[in-house]
Amino acid sequence: MKEKIRNFCIIAHIDHGKSTLADRLMELTGSVAKRDMQSQLLDSMELEREKGITIKLTPTRMNYSYGGEEFVLNLIDTPGHVDFTYEVSRSLAACEGAILIVDATQGVEAQTLANAYMAIDANLEILPVINKIDLPSAQIEKCKKEIEDVVGLPADDAPCISAKDGTNVEDVLKAIVERISPPKGDENAPLKALVFDSFYDNFKGAICLVRIFDGSVRAGDKILFMQAEKEFEVTEVGLFKPKMEEVESLSAGEVGYIAASIKSLSDVHVGDTITHTALPTAQPLPGYKVVQPVVYCGIFAVDGSRYNDLKEALLKLKLNDASLQFTPEVSTALGFGFRCGFLGLLHLEIITQRIEREFNLDIITTAPSVSYTVVKTNGEQLEISNPSNLPPAVEIEKILEPMVSASLFTPPEYVGAIMELCQQKRGVYKNLTYLDKTRVRIDYRLPLGEIIYDFFDKLKSATKGFASFDYQMDGLMPAKLVKLDILLKGEKCDALSLIVHESSAYARGRAIVEKLKKIIPRQLFEVPIQAAIGNKIIARETISALRKDVLAKCYGGDVTRKRKLLEKQKEGKKRMRQIGSVEIPSEAFLSILKLDDEQ
Amino acid sequence: MRVYVHIPFCESKCSYCAFASFVNPQEETKYFDALISEIALRSTGEEVESVYFGGGTPSCIDPKNLERVLEKIKQGFKLSPKAEITIELNPNSTTKQKLDFYKRIGINRLSFGVQSLNDKVLQFLGRRHTKKQALFAITEAKKCGFENISADLLLGVKGGRPKHDAARLLRAKVKHISAYMLQIEEGTKLKKLASKGCKKIASEDESAKIYQKLAQFLQKKGLKRYEISNFAFPGYQSSHNIAYWTGEKYLGFGLGAHSYDGKNERSANATNFEDYYTGKVTSERLSQTERDEEIIMLGLRCEYGFDKEKLSFDIEKLPSYKNFIKQKILFSCGNIVTLNPDYYAASNAVILQLLKD
Incomplete structure (x- = not known):
């Protein structure tokens, strides 16, 4: 077979x-x-x-x-x-x-x-x-x-x-x-199955997608997840055709699914090895890894009273996506929400869009951040993925930031542009290889925090879309990082804080306040927007107070027209988030990342 | 009870006008016949506290027609002896003879469509008069014994100096000034100009600044801003105007005229002659929400504000209301809520926020 x-x-x-x-x-x-x-x-x-x-x-x-x-x-x-x-x-x-x-x-x-x-x-x-x-x-x-x-x-x-x-x-x-060669493996050896994916089924619980390497498995078997060290009893095994179809057993070489009344996807780890409890295989399959989030951001409901709906949405998404992580977070500006960890920016984008679409929730996403290792002067070590949790500068001995080793592939004419971009992003040059006449590979070591900003967009525009890019995590490196705060009408808005490199803090602060000036609509009063490092203001813009078409003549008692006009305006009015006394559209929080398009 | 009479005739159409007005003198006789029968038909015998001849340009028609209208109103209603009777006038069609006539038939308040005292601005707006004519007409009115004189100023054309104009008008003993911002309406000559990037039209910011300065100036001179656009010396506020803002009952006669029963029904006559002659009326019953919206919208335009008790819901529960009170954008005194005059120029935004909640 x-x-x-x-x-x-x-x-x-x-x-x-x-x-x-x-x-x-x-x-x-x-x-x-x-x-x-x-x-x-x-x-x-x-x-x-x-x-x-x-x-x-x-x-x-x-x-x-x-x-x-x-x-x-x-x-x-x-x-x-x-x-x-x-x-x-x-x-x-x-x-x-x-x-x-x-x-x-x-x-x-x-x-x-x-x-x-x-x-x-x-x-x-x-x-x-x-x-x-x-x-x-x-x-x-x-x-x-x-x-x-x-x-x-x-x-x-x-x-x-x-x-x-x-x-x-x-x-x-x-x-x-x-x-392609047929699978090897021994049907008669102890069960050895690789979990390569999982999803949640409302009736069957967590479903493990498996490849059987040795042995066989059928309903009623007692199985053990060797890495998670959890035991379950198999309720059903089956194939994907491509819809799920129950079969009597799965044996060596086959690909299918195992259901075992597993209540939570967090018990099922991709890469884990399944074996029989009674007669386990000697060694689990190699290559298992606990997946760690790379990018973090805060997620809040635009309507603060929908916190519980947001929680519900995240829990449901987590059922199907074990790599999504979240913990409750409180922001003085945005109230109750969640700090969420993602595998990358695309993952972040997918999850946030799914929350909005599938759960019909308007959310605010704060600027993504990576996880920094902060060593305090008292020797204490912290993992900081939320800029507002960064201790005061005087208490910080050093900050280590996560690095990636990146490979960029490009036609030779864009080598200069790419190197300039990587240099700007504090990259450390490693290698350059001419793969052939039309293709060059450039290797750089780059801070992850720089990549999650606008690196992709900039790369695209610098190379007319010809270059592509791939990266792997590559340890930590100390860096001179500071917290950049944004103040609206004199009040610090924690949800807009960023951790940035000292050398780019001024330019970033300036760019952010300029961008916010464009994005935040005029209010009933003047709104100063300031960027600050510690107590030092490094940039300022002011949104002048709103003055709008008030003095229309009310011809001959035509009140209806006026009311209809107002109603129309009311429909068009976007829902915004109140931060202190200032109203901010929800896209403001992410927009501070996309700065360069207008400069 | 208030009566509004619409005179839809003009000698020419102004560039910004989107209102029911026509350059069509041969229609006059037929129109006034229809108007007279409408008044007769809708007479209720109620006491009328003010009559307002608006337009169009009431001053451009034969004043005998106005006399007929007033007579008809007196027949069908109880015209109060203290009634405020206003007529809108264009300086160029105002003559001593007409003014004497108005005086004789009982008109006691004049509202001049001055708009500006800058001839270039007047030309741009398509007005037929000049600065000289405007000031002359006002002087003539004074001579004829009119005391209660108002002038309209239009803000929003570059080159205009409304504050300067207002000062001149006050020297001419005008007692009431209405200041409006130029609105660019669909289907007007101005709209075409604006879409071609006309540089004569001031931005909202510029207009707002001019308005603020004008308001400060007028108040310094002793006029009271009793409504966002209306300034008057004590005793010279237009009671007819106020009736609109405070939700009093009014009947509108004539083409495109609006009526309100003081409760929940608003109606309007047709805006073209043909439909008007056949008596076409559109009316709407206001829902509770719409009524609330109107109370807030109209009330916040006036120094009198609105009465919280008149609303069908508890406004104090609105988060935006609480915020506005906290930020001193709204004032609350007893049951009355008023808008801080500093925020008059942004009243729409305040109203919108309240309505949105």
């Missing part, structure tokens, strides 16, 4: 056509009837489909007849974003092979490369596939050469396809069967 199974994933740069290919494969193997096809089936969340990117992995099992034999193809989709690198690595570990999609019009991109290397590290057989050959700007030969030169894989016999119109997609299926 095992010999007829192929476990594979698809790796690709964002927008190179991963989900479209997955759809075509499912259609060709008859896994879904064509009339049921909703474009890009695997991207199940509305938001994913809208953004055209896959965040959450959804596996699917396909049956394929080839050479008179029936094969089972398990497709494990992977998220295509740097925020979810760990999840990608666990998905790869569940496969024997990977399809590497390269867009024939774009060539090899940073994400392609990063993921290809991850797949190579995981000892997967890699099948390059050149996609989008239907486009007039497709350059198949150049693309093949790039795969060979840059990734270092032979690409001569790579299928050239158009996932969009279906051209040559059958070749991909053939290659999967022919070139």
Whole structure:
């Protein structure tokens, strides 16, 4: 049986056509009837489909007849974003092979490369596939050469396809069967299953998505999560076709799910190993890691009285996303809310949008921050992810900030622009490699805190979108950081505080007050906006008091017209947050990050 | 009870005017016949405390028509002997003969559409008179024995000096000044100009500043700001105006005229002759919320404010109300709530915030 199974994933740069290919494969193997096809089936969340990117992995099992034999193809989709690198690595570990999609019009991109290397590290057989050959700007030969030169894989016999119109997609299926090896493993050995994802089902509890390496599992079995050290009794095992379908058992080589009345997703860790309690396997699978948030921000309900709804929303989202972390937070400006930790900026954006959409809550998100290690003069060490918790400057011995090692890929003409940008962002130059005539790789060590601001946008504009970027966490480094406070009408607004490098504090303070002046509507009184470090004001702008069309003549007692006009204005009036006596639109809090677009 | 009579005729259309007024003298006879029968039809015998001839330009028509109207009002209502009877006038169509006539038929308050004492500004606005004509008309009115004289000033055209104009008008013994801001209405000549980036139109900020200075000046001179736009020496406030703000009952006769029953029904006559002649009226019943909105909106425009007890809800529970009181933007004294005059220029924002809650 095992010999007829192929476990594979698809790796690709964002927008190179991963989900479209997955759809075509499912259609060709008859896994879904064509009339049921909703474009890009695997991207199940509305938001994913809208953004055209896959965040959450959804596996699917396909049956394929080839050479008179029936094969089972398990497709494990992977998220295509740097925020979810760990999840990608666990998905790869569940496969024997990977399809590497390269867009024939774009060539090899940073994400392609990063993921290809991850797949190579995981000892997967890699099948390059050149996609989008239907486009007039497709350059198949150049693309093949790039795969060979840059990734270092032979690409001569790579299928050239158009996932969009279906051209040559059958070749991909053939290659999967022919070139990817069947899973190894022993059905009779003690159970060893890898959890590569999980989600929450309202009826079945937490569902573990697993790849069975050894042994088999069925309902009624007592199982042990080896890392979490928790025990459960299996209530159901099944396959994804792509909908969940119960089966009697899952055995070595197969991909499916296990349900075990697990109440909380926090008991299920991606990367954990499941075994039988009675007869455990000797060693858990390697590669397990506890995922730590990288980016933090405060989330508050615009309407302060909806705190409990916000809490409810976060709890529900957490059911499906164990990597989301949150703890209650109190802001003098915004009241009760939560400090939330995310895997990255995209993750942050997805969660906040889901809160607004799926739970119909207007929220305020404060400026994202990374987690700083603060060593106080009394020797005490603190982890600070909320700028307003930073101790006074006199009590601080030093602040360590998290660093990343970043690889940037660019055509040679933008090397100068990129180096200038990295230098601006306090980057430490490490290396520069000419990969070929058209592609350069630049390595920098950069503070994470600088990247979460406007790095992506700036990189894009500096290189006309040609450069791409990938990073990994790379330890801590001491830095001269200060807290920048923003005062509105003389009152400090803690939700607008930022931790910034001393050298850029003045420029940042100036830019922020200017930006806030544009964003905060005029009020009934003058509103001074100040930026301060400690007690020192470093920048100031003033919003002059509002004066608006009051003296319209009330012709001949026409009161109705006046009232209708007011009602219309009332409809158009945005909901705002009251900070002290000043009204602030909720986007102000995030906008202070996006400063450079107008300078 | 108050009576408003609309005279929809003008000698020419001003560039900013979006109101029911027409340059159509041949329509006059037919219109006044219709107006007279409307008054007869809607007569109630109630006591009338003020009559207001608005326009359009009431001064451009044959004054005998006004006499007919007043006679009809006297027949159908009980016109109080102390009634304030106002007519709006354009300086260029005001003659000594007409003024004498007005005096004779009982008109006792004149409201001149001066707008500005700068000829260039007047030209831009499409007014037919000059500074000289305006001042002459006021002097003539004084000579004819009129005491209660008001002048309108329009703020918001660059080059205009409303404070300077006001000083001149006060020297001419004007007792009441209405100061309005230029509104750019759809379908007007001004709107076209504005959309082409006309540089003569002042920004809201500039107008607001001019208004503040004008208000300070007038108050220093002893006039009282009894409503955002209206300033008067003691005893010369327009009782007709006040009735609008305080929610009194009024009947409007004529094209496009508005009526209010003092409770919850507002109605308006049609704004074109044809529909007016067939008696078309649009009316609306105010919901409790709409009535509350009006009380707040109108009350905060006046020095008298509004009475909390008149609202259907407890305004003290509104967070914005509490804030405004705390910030001294609103004042509360007994049941009366007033807007701090320093915030008159931003009254809309205050009203909006209250209504939003």
